[in-house]
Amino acid sequence: MTQRAPAEFTPPPECPVFEPSWEEFADPFAFINKIRPIAEKTGICKVRPPPVSAVRTI
Numbered sequence: 001m002t003q004r005a006p007a008e009f010t011p012p013p014e015c016p017v018f019e020p021s022w023e024e025f026a027d028p029f030a031f032i033n034k035i036r037p038i039a040e041k042t043g044i045c046k047v048r049p050p051p052v053s054a055v056r057t058i
Helices: 028-042
Strands: none
């Protein structure tokens, strides 16, 4: 039985990272629909919520 040489490793594509504003983050389903075409290309994405310091006070 002979062993085959390992195929060359092809790294996966980078995971896209999204940093929405509080306005975009207010409606998460709309935001997900907005980024869906980009995230579907890699099968994964990362969403960083807006910083707490950016929260508007009333």
